[in-house]
Amino acid sequence: MSSRRPTGQHEWEATFGRDANGRPVPPKRHVLVLANVLGRPGDTAARHLEAGLAALEERYGYGRDGLLSTVGWGQTWWDQHTEQVGLIGAPSRMSRWEDPVLEQPSAIFHFASDHQDVLDDARETLFGGGDLAQGEYLTVIDVRNGFVGTGLPAQALPSLGIPASSPLLLGFHSVHRGSQATEESITIGSGPLAGGTTAHVSRIELAVERWHALDRDEQAALLFSPTHTAAQVEALTDDAPSDYPKYEQTVAEYGIVGHAQAAARARVNNVPVINRRDFATLDEGRPGTHFVALQRELRDFNNTRAIMNGADGTDYHRGVGARRRNGINAFFDVTRRATFGLPSRAHRAYPSRRS
Secondary structure (H helix, E strand, O other), X not given: OEOOOOOEXXXXXXXXOEOOOOOXXXXXXXXXXXXXXXXXXXXXXXXXXXXHHHHHHHHOOEOOOOEEEEEEEEHHHHHHHEOOOOOOOOOOOOOOOOOOEEOOOOEEEEEEEOOHHHHHHHXXXXXXXXOOOOOOOEEXXXXXXXXXXXXXXXXXXXXXXXXXXXXXXXXXXXXXXXXXOOOOOOOOOOOOOOOOEXXXXXXXXXXHHHXXXXXXHHHHHHHOOOOOOHHHHHOOOEOOOOOHHHHHHHHHHHOOEOHHHHHHHHOEOOEOOOEEOOEEEOHHHOOEEEEEEEEOOHHHHHHHHHHHOOOOHHHOOOOOXXXXXXXXXXXXXXXXXXXXXXXXXXXXXXXXXXX
């Protein structure tokens, strides 16, 4: 843990550490606070927000044992309060079977820590009733909570038989060495978001009971690739198996589209273009995922998601459909989507606002 913070708000990974197998270990607890702007915030509002964020940074060290945070700004902020109209595109449907609420909040705050009390304090400091509360300038419209970490899903839903080794509800590790875009590669080099990045935030509901009724090898085939067993996947430390250049051949042979195999086709020179910060949730009693994807351009996420759908799978085997035997498509529903620009730390409080 350190008191020094990098230029990019999104630069968290140096604090993650590694598990015994060398896989990254993100913070265990997360909260997303979505808010709308009140009025036309100016310099006073910006100083007040920066003072609140700085106070939290002074109170807690930077890292999993302290506090990690980002502040992102949505299309309505950029289009209504800055000269950067069109900087952030609106969210949209990304498959023919989904019908999510397409949200356009002004801002999103993402707080993460290994300690729930730290997150509770951060939320109270900024959105409670104290001197640093932001209620004069921001109104909270939604709060989303969740977790990621070895054993936490099994503790949260003990009846499902989720392996104790899993950090997520589907029962496998999803982040391995080399399976993420680097923070450097997703950092924007110029313009109003220089030193920052973009974020796509989704609320996904998971059919966890149907998923965990499957055999572990069936799960591995659908989540990764039909050429790999659960035992092979569980032993992974490096990049998840995809063998995506053989996608057509594998689908034709096995009649199954592997989620990782399909998504890997969106890579550039076999390098991922998005950095995932997703975490599990039981918000409103519905198991799911708050999916936070960071990328240099929002179209990188859009392309990845479009390819991940595996819509061409049916071309190679008639047993494959849009959701049938097609990755995890049959086991998730996206209920909400939103998009944001994350400026550098120095410009995180009401960026590029009109004077």
